[in-house]
Amino acid sequence: MLIRYCTRFLFSISLVVLGWGMALAAQPQSYLLPQAGYQSGSITSGLGWTQHSGDHFVSMDVGTVVNLRAFRVGLHVPLNLRVHDGGVADDGIVRKEDWDEVSDWFRVIRFIEVGSPYTGPYYGRYGELVAATMGHGTIVDGYYNTLDPDHYQGGIQFRLDLRKYGAEFLIDNLAGPEIIGLRTFVRPLQFGNPRTDILGRTAVGLTVVSDLNAPRTLEINPDGSVVQNDVGLPQASRESTTFLGLDMEMPLVSTQEFHVIPYLDINGHIGQGAGGHLGLRNIWLPSTVFELTFRLEYQLLGEGYIPSYINNLYEVERFQYLGSQTKLSVLEDQTPQSANGVMVELGSKIFDALHVRGRYMASERNQDDAVWLQATMPYLGKVRASATYIKRNAASLGEVFDLDGALLVGDVRYRVFGALALQVLFAREWRTSQESGTAFDTVDTWQAGLVADFTL
16 A cells, blocks of 8 residues: 555656646646736746545646737646545546536636736637626626636636627536626717716616526435535526616716726616615725726615625535535525625735735614625835635634635745745635535645746
8 A cells, every 4th residue: 555655646746747747737726816907928836745535745836938919829738647646546647636627628728818807808718717797796796706716617707898889698517607797888878979087987887697507405315415416517497587677877077097987786686676875986006006996785675685606715605605405595585684884995006015805794684794805015125915705605804714615725935036936825715515515615735846937
Protein backbone atom coordinates (compact mmCIF):
# COMPACT_ATOMS: atom_id res chain seq x y z
CA MET A 1 0.00 0.00 0.00
CA LEU A 2 2.80 2.42 0.90
CA ILE A 3 4.53 1.68 -2.40
CA ARG A 4 1.29 2.42 -4.24
CA TYR A 5 0.87 5.83 -2.55
CA CYS A 6 4.52 6.73 -3.13
CA THR A 7 4.24 5.78 -6.79
CA ARG A 8 1.20 8.00 -7.22
CA PHE A 9 2.85 10.89 -5.43
CA LEU A 10 5.99 10.67 -7.58
CA PHE A 11 3.88 10.41 -10.72
CA SER A 12 1.94 13.52 -9.68
CA ILE A 13 5.12 15.47 -9.00
CA SER A 14 6.54 14.43 -12.37
CA LEU A 15 3.48 15.85 -14.11
CA VAL A 16 3.88 19.11 -12.21
CA VAL A 17 7.53 19.37 -13.19
CA LEU A 18 6.61 18.59 -16.78
CA GLY A 19 4.07 21.41 -16.64
CA TRP A 20 6.77 23.83 -15.52
CA GLY A 21 9.11 22.63 -18.23
CA MET A 22 6.48 23.26 -20.91
CA ALA A 23 5.95 26.79 -19.52
CA LEU A 24 2.30 26.05 -18.90
CA ALA A 25 0.41 28.02 -16.28
CA ALA A 26 -1.25 26.78 -13.16
CA GLN A 27 -3.83 29.27 -12.04
CA PRO A 28 -5.24 28.43 -8.61
CA GLN A 29 -7.28 31.64 -8.54
CA SER A 30 -11.00 31.30 -8.05
CA TYR A 31 -13.12 33.34 -10.44
CA LEU A 32 -15.20 34.36 -7.40
CA LEU A 33 -12.42 36.78 -6.49
CA PRO A 34 -12.86 40.40 -7.59
CA GLN A 35 -11.04 41.17 -10.81
CA ALA A 36 -8.81 44.24 -10.83
CA GLY A 37 -8.23 43.89 -14.55
CA TYR A 38 -6.65 41.36 -16.86
CA GLN A 39 -2.91 41.34 -17.39
CA SER A 40 -2.17 40.86 -21.06
CA GLY A 41 -0.62 37.50 -21.77
CA SER A 42 -0.45 36.58 -18.09
CA ILE A 43 1.03 33.15 -17.38
CA THR A 44 0.97 31.67 -13.88
CA SER A 45 1.94 28.38 -12.29
CA GLY A 46 1.20 26.85 -8.89
CA LEU A 47 0.87 23.66 -6.89
CA GLY A 48 -1.37 22.75 -3.97
CA TRP A 49 -2.60 19.98 -1.71
CA THR A 50 -6.35 19.46 -1.28
CA GLN A 51 -8.72 16.94 0.26
CA HIS A 52 -12.08 15.71 -1.07
CA SER A 53 -14.24 13.08 0.67
CA GLY A 54 -11.27 11.55 2.48
CA ASP A 55 -9.02 11.45 -0.58
CA HIS A 56 -5.90 13.62 -0.81
CA PHE A 57 -4.81 15.26 -4.07
CA VAL A 58 -1.96 17.22 -5.53
CA SER A 59 -3.87 19.96 -7.33
CA MET A 60 -2.65 21.87 -10.34
CA ASP A 61 -4.44 24.24 -12.71
CA VAL A 62 -2.98 24.86 -16.14
CA GLY A 63 -4.05 28.03 -17.89
CA THR A 64 -3.38 31.52 -19.17
CA VAL A 65 -5.19 34.80 -19.80
CA VAL A 66 -4.71 36.85 -22.97
CA ASN A 67 -6.00 40.44 -23.03
CA LEU A 68 -6.17 42.20 -26.38
CA ARG A 69 -8.22 45.12 -25.03
CA ALA A 70 -11.50 44.57 -26.89
CA PHE A 71 -11.03 40.79 -26.84
CA ARG A 72 -10.04 38.65 -23.86
CA VAL A 73 -9.79 34.90 -23.44
CA GLY A 74 -8.92 32.73 -20.46
CA LEU A 75 -7.80 29.10 -20.79
CA HIS A 76 -7.93 26.77 -17.82
CA VAL A 77 -7.31 23.02 -17.26
CA PRO A 78 -7.73 21.88 -13.61
CA LEU A 79 -5.96 18.69 -12.55
CA ASN A 80 -6.42 16.95 -9.19
CA LEU A 81 -4.03 14.01 -8.94
CA ARG A 82 -4.85 11.47 -6.22
CA VAL A 83 -1.99 10.56 -3.88
CA HIS A 84 -4.05 9.03 -1.06
CA ASP A 85 -7.17 6.90 -1.53
CA GLY A 86 -9.65 7.36 1.31
CA GLY A 87 -11.80 4.44 0.22
CA VAL A 88 -14.35 6.09 -2.10
CA ALA A 89 -15.50 4.25 -5.22
CA ASP A 90 -13.23 6.17 -7.59
CA ASP A 91 -9.55 5.31 -7.09
CA GLY A 92 -8.03 6.60 -10.35
CA ILE A 93 -5.10 8.99 -10.33
CA VAL A 94 -7.09 11.85 -11.92
CA ARG A 95 -10.14 12.94 -9.90
CA LYS A 96 -13.19 11.78 -11.85
CA GLU A 97 -15.58 14.53 -10.67
CA ASP A 98 -13.55 17.16 -12.54
CA TRP A 99 -14.29 15.56 -15.93
CA ASP A 100 -17.41 13.38 -15.63
CA GLU A 101 -19.91 15.73 -17.33
CA VAL A 102 -20.07 16.92 -20.94
CA SER A 103 -20.02 20.53 -19.74
CA ASP A 104 -16.78 19.87 -17.79
CA TRP A 105 -14.86 19.63 -21.04
CA PHE A 106 -15.95 23.16 -21.95
CA ARG A 107 -14.19 24.51 -18.84
CA VAL A 108 -10.93 24.48 -20.83
CA ILE A 109 -12.20 27.80 -22.19
CA ARG A 110 -12.63 29.59 -18.88
CA PHE A 111 -14.10 32.65 -20.59
CA ILE A 112 -14.20 34.61 -23.83
CA GLU A 113 -15.00 38.31 -23.57
CA VAL A 114 -15.54 41.10 -26.08
CA GLY A 115 -16.16 44.76 -25.32
CA SER A 116 -16.40 46.44 -21.94
CA PRO A 117 -18.89 45.32 -19.26
CA TYR A 118 -19.42 48.90 -18.08
CA THR A 119 -18.90 51.25 -21.02
CA GLY A 120 -19.17 51.14 -24.78
CA PRO A 121 -21.95 49.99 -27.08
CA TYR A 122 -21.54 46.25 -26.56
CA TYR A 123 -20.30 43.53 -24.22
CA GLY A 124 -20.36 39.75 -24.49
CA ARG A 125 -19.02 36.92 -22.36
CA TYR A 126 -19.04 33.15 -22.66
CA GLY A 127 -17.97 30.78 -19.89
CA GLU A 128 -17.91 31.47 -16.17
CA LEU A 129 -20.40 34.25 -15.45
CA VAL A 130 -18.95 36.61 -12.85
CA ALA A 131 -21.51 38.62 -10.84
CA ALA A 132 -23.84 38.87 -13.85
CA THR A 133 -26.56 41.50 -13.37
CA MET A 134 -29.50 42.55 -15.52
CA GLY A 135 -30.81 46.10 -15.33
CA HIS A 136 -30.72 47.42 -11.77
CA GLY A 137 -30.27 43.95 -10.29
CA THR A 138 -33.73 43.66 -8.75
CA ILE A 139 -34.36 40.25 -10.39
CA VAL A 140 -30.93 38.99 -11.55
CA ASP A 141 -28.23 40.40 -9.29
CA GLY A 142 -24.57 39.34 -9.13
CA TYR A 143 -25.27 35.84 -10.48
CA TYR A 144 -22.45 33.27 -10.56
CA ASN A 145 -23.24 30.24 -12.71
CA THR A 146 -20.51 27.92 -11.33
CA LEU A 147 -20.52 27.93 -7.53
CA ASP A 148 -19.77 24.21 -7.23
CA PRO A 149 -16.38 23.64 -8.94
CA ASP A 150 -17.32 19.99 -9.60
CA HIS A 151 -20.11 21.05 -11.97
CA TYR A 152 -18.99 23.56 -14.58
CA GLN A 153 -21.46 25.66 -16.58
CA GLY A 154 -20.55 27.69 -19.65
CA GLY A 155 -23.04 30.54 -19.86
CA ILE A 156 -23.59 33.63 -21.99
CA GLN A 157 -24.00 37.25 -20.91
CA PHE A 158 -24.60 39.94 -23.54
CA ARG A 159 -25.31 43.68 -23.49
CA LEU A 160 -26.00 46.07 -26.38
CA ASP A 161 -26.58 49.83 -25.99
CA LEU A 162 -27.21 51.82 -29.18
CA ARG A 163 -28.28 54.98 -27.26
CA LYS A 164 -31.83 54.94 -28.63
CA TYR A 165 -32.44 51.37 -27.55
CA GLY A 166 -30.62 48.30 -26.34
CA ALA A 167 -30.88 44.86 -24.80
CA GLU A 168 -29.37 42.47 -22.25
CA PHE A 169 -29.39 38.69 -22.49
CA LEU A 170 -28.32 35.87 -20.17
CA ILE A 171 -28.15 32.06 -20.31
CA ASP A 172 -26.73 30.08 -17.41
CA ASN A 173 -25.43 27.05 -19.33
CA LEU A 174 -25.28 26.45 -23.08
CA ALA A 175 -24.92 22.69 -22.59
CA GLY A 176 -28.21 22.56 -20.66
CA PRO A 177 -30.02 25.92 -20.45
CA GLU A 178 -32.20 26.42 -17.39
CA ILE A 179 -32.02 30.13 -16.50
CA ILE A 180 -32.76 32.49 -19.38
CA GLY A 181 -33.22 36.25 -19.14
CA LEU A 182 -33.92 39.08 -21.59
CA ARG A 183 -34.17 42.80 -20.92
CA THR A 184 -34.92 45.37 -23.59
CA PHE A 185 -34.86 49.11 -23.04
CA VAL A 186 -35.55 52.26 -24.99
CA ARG A 187 -34.84 55.98 -24.56
CA PRO A 188 -38.01 57.37 -26.18
CA LEU A 189 -36.87 60.97 -26.63
CA GLN A 190 -33.73 59.92 -28.52
CA PHE A 191 -35.84 59.29 -31.61
CA GLY A 192 -36.51 62.12 -34.06
CA ASN A 193 -34.57 65.11 -32.75
CA PRO A 194 -32.35 63.55 -30.05
CA ARG A 195 -32.30 65.36 -26.71
CA THR A 196 -29.32 65.43 -24.37
CA ASP A 197 -31.15 66.72 -21.28
CA ILE A 198 -32.63 64.69 -18.43
CA LEU A 199 -35.66 63.60 -20.43
CA GLY A 200 -33.46 62.58 -23.35
CA ARG A 201 -31.43 60.31 -21.07
CA THR A 202 -34.51 58.70 -19.50
CA ALA A 203 -34.77 54.98 -20.25
CA VAL A 204 -37.63 52.51 -19.87
CA GLY A 205 -36.99 48.77 -19.76
CA LEU A 206 -38.88 45.49 -19.78
CA THR A 207 -37.41 42.28 -18.33
CA VAL A 208 -38.44 38.63 -18.65
CA VAL A 209 -36.49 35.98 -16.71
CA SER A 210 -37.32 32.29 -16.31
CA ASP A 211 -35.85 29.36 -14.43
CA LEU A 212 -37.20 26.69 -16.75
CA ASN A 213 -36.18 23.81 -14.50
CA ALA A 214 -36.36 25.11 -10.92
CA PRO A 215 -36.11 22.41 -8.21
CA ARG A 216 -39.37 22.04 -6.24
CA THR A 217 -39.06 19.05 -3.88
CA LEU A 218 -35.82 17.18 -3.16
CA GLU A 219 -35.72 13.41 -3.54
CA ILE A 220 -34.59 11.79 -0.26
CA ASN A 221 -32.93 8.39 0.28
CA PRO A 222 -34.09 6.08 3.11
CA ASP A 223 -31.04 7.14 5.16
CA GLY A 224 -32.08 10.80 4.93
CA SER A 225 -29.47 11.89 2.37
CA VAL A 226 -30.43 13.67 -0.85
CA VAL A 227 -30.64 11.50 -3.97
CA GLN A 228 -27.90 12.30 -6.51
CA ASN A 229 -27.59 11.34 -10.16
CA ASP A 230 -24.57 9.56 -11.65
CA VAL A 231 -22.52 12.80 -11.74
CA GLY A 232 -23.38 13.87 -8.19
CA LEU A 233 -26.10 16.46 -8.83
CA PRO A 234 -29.05 16.64 -6.38
CA GLN A 235 -32.31 15.23 -7.70
CA ALA A 236 -35.66 16.98 -7.27
CA SER A 237 -39.05 17.43 -8.89
CA ARG A 238 -38.98 20.42 -11.23
CA GLU A 239 -41.18 23.37 -12.17
CA SER A 240 -40.67 26.47 -14.26
CA THR A 241 -40.90 29.89 -12.62
CA THR A 242 -40.97 33.26 -14.39
CA PHE A 243 -40.44 36.94 -13.54
CA LEU A 244 -41.64 40.06 -15.32
CA GLY A 245 -40.18 43.49 -14.62
CA LEU A 246 -40.78 47.07 -15.71
CA ASP A 247 -38.12 49.66 -14.92
CA MET A 248 -37.32 53.30 -15.51
CA GLU A 249 -34.24 55.41 -14.82
CA MET A 250 -33.80 59.16 -15.17
CA PRO A 251 -30.16 60.35 -14.93
CA LEU A 252 -30.45 63.72 -13.19
CA VAL A 253 -26.74 64.43 -13.61
CA SER A 254 -24.51 62.78 -16.19
CA THR A 255 -21.08 64.32 -16.67
CA GLN A 256 -17.63 62.84 -17.08
CA GLU A 257 -16.96 63.26 -13.35
CA PHE A 258 -20.37 62.85 -11.70
CA HIS A 259 -23.50 60.73 -12.20
CA VAL A 260 -26.75 60.72 -10.23
CA ILE A 261 -29.27 58.15 -11.44
CA PRO A 262 -32.62 57.56 -9.70
CA TYR A 263 -34.50 54.44 -10.78
CA LEU A 264 -37.79 52.65 -10.20
CA ASP A 265 -38.41 48.92 -10.75
CA ILE A 266 -41.75 47.13 -10.45
CA ASN A 267 -41.44 43.34 -10.64
CA GLY A 268 -43.81 40.42 -10.56
CA HIS A 269 -43.00 36.78 -9.80
CA ILE A 270 -45.78 35.05 -11.69
CA GLY A 271 -48.00 33.04 -9.38
CA GLN A 272 -46.09 34.20 -6.29
CA GLY A 273 -46.03 37.94 -5.59
CA ALA A 274 -44.85 41.40 -6.61
CA GLY A 275 -42.61 44.14 -5.29
CA GLY A 276 -41.19 47.57 -6.00
CA HIS A 277 -37.70 49.07 -5.79
CA LEU A 278 -36.93 52.80 -5.58
CA GLY A 279 -33.24 53.52 -5.73
CA LEU A 280 -30.47 56.01 -6.34
CA ARG A 281 -27.06 55.36 -7.90
CA ASN A 282 -24.23 57.84 -7.53
CA ILE A 283 -20.85 57.66 -9.26
CA TRP A 284 -18.12 60.21 -8.51
CA LEU A 285 -14.94 60.30 -10.61
CA PRO A 286 -13.07 63.42 -9.49
CA SER A 287 -9.77 62.22 -10.97
CA THR A 288 -8.15 59.28 -12.70
CA VAL A 289 -6.82 57.98 -9.37
CA PHE A 290 -10.00 58.03 -7.30
CA GLU A 291 -13.51 56.66 -7.79
CA LEU A 292 -16.45 56.47 -5.39
CA THR A 293 -19.78 54.73 -5.98
CA PHE A 294 -22.86 54.75 -3.76
CA ARG A 295 -26.24 53.08 -4.06
CA LEU A 296 -29.29 53.27 -1.81
CA GLU A 297 -32.49 51.35 -2.47
CA TYR A 298 -35.85 51.14 -0.70
CA GLN A 299 -37.74 47.90 -1.28
CA LEU A 300 -41.51 47.41 -0.96
CA LEU A 301 -41.80 43.64 -0.70
CA GLY A 302 -45.23 42.21 -1.37
CA GLU A 303 -46.44 38.90 0.01
CA GLY A 304 -44.60 36.04 -1.73
CA TYR A 305 -41.98 38.31 -3.34
CA ILE A 306 -38.23 37.87 -2.79
CA PRO A 307 -35.97 40.69 -4.12
CA SER A 308 -32.99 39.83 -6.33
CA TYR A 309 -34.30 36.27 -6.51
CA ILE A 310 -31.53 35.09 -8.86
CA ASN A 311 -28.51 36.26 -6.90
CA ASN A 312 -24.87 35.36 -6.25
CA LEU A 313 -25.76 32.15 -4.34
CA TYR A 314 -28.74 31.12 -6.47
CA GLU A 315 -27.10 27.95 -7.81
CA VAL A 316 -27.13 26.71 -4.19
CA GLU A 317 -30.39 28.38 -3.11
CA ARG A 318 -32.30 26.64 -5.90
CA PHE A 319 -31.79 23.38 -3.98
CA GLN A 320 -31.17 24.64 -0.44
CA TYR A 321 -32.66 27.95 0.67
CA LEU A 322 -33.73 27.85 4.32
CA GLY A 323 -32.70 24.64 6.03
CA SER A 324 -32.99 21.72 3.63
CA GLN A 325 -35.82 23.07 1.43
CA THR A 326 -35.55 24.37 -2.11
CA LYS A 327 -36.11 28.08 -2.70
CA LEU A 328 -39.28 27.46 -4.69
CA SER A 329 -40.77 25.20 -2.01
CA VAL A 330 -40.08 27.79 0.72
CA LEU A 331 -41.73 30.44 -1.45
CA GLU A 332 -44.84 28.32 -2.05
CA ASP A 333 -45.15 26.52 1.31
CA GLN A 334 -43.95 29.29 3.65
CA THR A 335 -45.11 32.39 1.79
CA PRO A 336 -42.98 35.39 2.87
CA GLN A 337 -45.10 38.18 4.35
CA SER A 338 -45.24 41.77 3.11
CA ALA A 339 -42.36 43.88 4.41
CA ASN A 340 -40.19 46.94 3.89
CA GLY A 341 -36.57 46.45 2.94
CA VAL A 342 -33.42 48.42 2.28
CA MET A 343 -30.16 47.90 0.43
CA VAL A 344 -27.00 50.00 0.81
CA GLU A 345 -23.87 49.63 -1.34
CA LEU A 346 -20.57 51.51 -1.28
CA GLY A 347 -17.51 51.08 -3.49
CA SER A 348 -14.20 52.86 -3.98
CA LYS A 349 -11.00 52.74 -6.02
CA ILE A 350 -7.92 54.58 -4.76
CA PHE A 351 -4.79 55.06 -6.88
CA ASP A 352 -5.49 51.70 -8.52
CA ALA A 353 -3.93 50.27 -5.34
CA LEU A 354 -7.12 49.42 -3.45
CA HIS A 355 -10.53 48.42 -4.79
CA VAL A 356 -13.31 47.77 -2.26
CA ARG A 357 -17.02 47.10 -2.51
CA GLY A 358 -19.54 46.39 0.21
CA ARG A 359 -23.28 45.75 0.19
CA TYR A 360 -25.77 45.15 2.97
CA MET A 361 -29.43 44.22 2.45
CA ALA A 362 -32.13 43.62 5.06
CA SER A 363 -35.88 43.73 5.61
CA GLU A 364 -38.48 43.30 8.34
CA ARG A 365 -38.64 39.59 7.55
CA ASN A 366 -36.73 37.03 9.59
CA GLN A 367 -33.57 35.53 8.06
CA ASP A 368 -33.43 38.21 5.36
CA ASP A 369 -30.10 39.93 6.09
CA ALA A 370 -27.37 39.59 3.48
CA VAL A 371 -23.85 40.94 2.97
CA TRP A 372 -21.52 40.93 -0.03
CA LEU A 373 -17.95 42.18 0.48
CA GLN A 374 -15.14 42.32 -2.07
CA ALA A 375 -11.66 43.81 -1.90
CA THR A 376 -8.58 43.61 -4.05
CA MET A 377 -5.16 45.18 -3.72
CA PRO A 378 -3.15 44.96 -6.95
CA TYR A 379 0.57 44.71 -6.38
CA LEU A 380 1.48 47.30 -3.75
CA GLY A 381 5.19 46.83 -3.45
CA LYS A 382 5.64 43.07 -3.27
CA VAL A 383 2.17 42.14 -1.96
CA ARG A 384 -1.07 41.53 -3.83
CA ALA A 385 -4.29 40.37 -2.13
CA SER A 386 -7.98 39.90 -2.91
CA ALA A 387 -11.01 38.46 -1.17
CA THR A 388 -14.74 37.86 -1.55
CA TYR A 389 -17.24 37.18 1.24
CA ILE A 390 -20.95 36.40 0.69
CA LYS A 391 -23.54 35.51 3.31
CA ARG A 392 -27.30 35.43 2.78
CA ASN A 393 -30.41 34.56 4.80
CA ALA A 394 -28.99 35.67 8.13
CA ALA A 395 -31.34 36.39 11.03
CA SER A 396 -29.52 39.54 12.14
CA LEU A 397 -26.62 41.84 11.35
CA GLY A 398 -24.45 39.93 13.81
CA GLU A 399 -25.16 36.64 12.07
CA VAL A 400 -24.02 37.81 8.63
CA PHE A 401 -20.41 37.21 9.69
CA ASP A 402 -21.04 33.67 10.90
CA LEU A 403 -19.01 31.50 8.49
CA ASP A 404 -21.56 28.68 8.65
CA GLY A 405 -23.26 28.73 5.25
CA ALA A 406 -21.08 31.58 3.98
CA LEU A 407 -18.85 31.72 0.91
CA LEU A 408 -15.31 33.02 1.44
CA VAL A 409 -12.41 33.15 -1.01
CA GLY A 410 -9.07 34.80 -0.27
CA ASP A 411 -5.84 35.05 -2.27
CA VAL A 412 -2.47 36.51 -1.20
CA ARG A 413 0.66 36.80 -3.35
CA TYR A 414 4.15 37.88 -2.32
CA ARG A 415 6.54 38.71 -5.13
CA VAL A 416 9.88 36.99 -4.61
CA PHE A 417 11.73 38.45 -7.56
CA GLY A 418 10.89 39.45 -11.10
CA ALA A 419 7.65 37.80 -12.20
CA LEU A 420 7.79 35.04 -9.58
CA ALA A 421 5.61 35.20 -6.48
CA LEU A 422 4.49 32.95 -3.66
CA GLN A 423 0.72 32.45 -3.51
CA VAL A 424 -1.71 31.13 -0.91
CA LEU A 425 -5.38 30.63 -1.82
CA PHE A 426 -8.12 29.73 0.67
CA ALA A 427 -11.70 28.97 -0.30
CA ARG A 428 -14.78 28.08 1.69
CA GLU A 429 -16.91 26.74 -1.14
CA TRP A 430 -20.21 24.97 -1.70
CA ARG A 431 -20.12 21.35 -2.87
CA THR A 432 -22.84 18.75 -3.25
CA SER A 433 -23.42 16.84 -0.02
CA GLN A 434 -22.92 13.06 0.04
CA GLU A 435 -23.89 12.33 3.65
CA SER A 436 -26.06 15.01 5.27
CA GLY A 437 -29.76 15.61 4.63
CA THR A 438 -29.03 18.75 2.61
CA ALA A 439 -28.17 19.20 -1.06
CA PHE A 440 -24.94 21.16 -0.41
CA ASP A 441 -22.29 21.56 2.28
CA THR A 442 -19.60 24.19 2.67
CA VAL A 443 -16.06 22.81 2.62
CA ASP A 444 -12.67 24.44 3.17
CA THR A 445 -9.93 24.05 0.56
CA TRP A 446 -6.54 25.66 0.21
CA GLN A 447 -3.74 25.83 -2.29
CA ALA A 448 -0.19 27.18 -2.18
CA GLY A 449 2.70 27.48 -4.59
CA LEU A 450 4.68 29.67 -6.94
CA VAL A 451 3.01 31.84 -9.54
CA ALA A 452 4.52 33.82 -12.38
CA ASP A 453 2.88 36.77 -14.15
CA PHE A 454 4.33 37.78 -17.50
CA THR A 455 3.30 40.59 -19.83
CA LEU A 456 3.73 39.56 -23.44
